[in-house]
Amino acid sequence: MQKLVSAGLQTIGLLSPRLGGRIAFNLWRRPLARGRVRADEQLVHAAAKVEVLDEAGAEVRTYAWGDGERPVLLVHGWRSRASRYAGFVTRLLELGYSPISYDAPAHGDSAGEVTSILGHQRIIRALEERHGPFEGVIAHSLGVPFALYAVREGVAAKRMVMISGVADFGYLADAFCAELGLGPKLNRELRRSIERGYFDGDHDIWTRFSVTTGKAELLVIHNDEDDIVDPAQAQLLLRNYGPHAHFLPTTGLGHRRILSDPAVITEAVAFLQDSDVPEGLDLSA
Structure with missing residues (x-):
């Protein structure tokens, strides 16, 4: 599944880095699974x-x-x-x-x-x-x-x-992109989507929250x-x-x-x- 997501995002990123960044952002912000209480x-x-x-x-x-x-x-x-x-x-x-x-x-x-x-x-x-x-x-x-x-x-x-x-704080985006093999353009667009999606477009969050x-x-x-x-x-x-x-x-x-x-x-x-x-x-x- 990860390989399919990676290949899909890379293809979309070549055609439209901004769209690729938005899709990456939607994946980045979702836990996908909730932790359950373990027996111990x-x-x-x-x-x-x-x-x-x-x-x-x-x-x-x-x-x-x-x-x-x-x-x-x-x-x-x-x-x-x-x-x-x-x-x-x-x-x-x-x-x-x-x-x-x-x-x-x-x-x-x-x-x-x-x-x-x-x-x-x-x-x-x-x-x-x-x-x-x-x-x-x-x-x-x-x-x-x-x-x-x-x-x-x-x-x-x-x-x-x-x-x-x-x-x-930037490691959160960098590690995500590295795991999926996403290049600098998609990393940049992911960061922009994070800035817009959570912080009203504030470009300084990467320093502010480190x-x-x-x-x-x-x-x-x-x-x-x-x-x-x-x-x-x-x-x-x-x-x-x-x-x-x-x-x-x-x-x-x-x-x-x-x-x-x-x-x-x-x-x-x-x-x-x-x-x-x-x-x-x-x-x-």
Whole structure:
């Protein structure tokens, strides 16, 4: 199927790059499949207090565990859902934190269409007003730029853990085009369609929503075998965020399994607890 889509888009792009860009945009913004609650997530998922937020007329499912003290926000990625954080929720509860999360629009049990980074900012701000300020924020994959932007724009968080994340906003278009073998012209038209479709034609979004210097202590976790988000994004995140960013390399976990790895969960939550920045973190052995 991917080969057929790739060949079709390339052919259309030769005839009309703009039409090819619009079609690519319609594919780019659709998850195509919703993540379901897995068997090993059922107990944690069922234990959450479920509420609903309104985002652009769509009902967004939110989840809260614990007694409300020391809230920690969990932000999932593309084609994922809040229940993927089951291992984190269990560990955070054991240590007296109150995990907070949500299924993004068009993901998990939430309704609506895929929303932009600005929509996620509004959701995260609403969760802060309801549950915050946050002791910490943990995000995975595409949730990383969403979480970092929300904090940059004023959401409070003492510490943050960013796992397998995207640092360069343009990477979202570049990786999509690379996967389908689309050339520079279709990449350019896809970017223009994204600008028009979500951001009123703003050409500066690629800089505006990329990672910039931050003040909160930040732990970056990435895997050397990540086949979804290039590990080079971790190095870019570290450079752009500045001296408050720290790195935890891992190996052999890929993009998705890293989120349920017990050692990663332990180190990530320990980072939220520490008053001093841990040195020499390394799970690569």
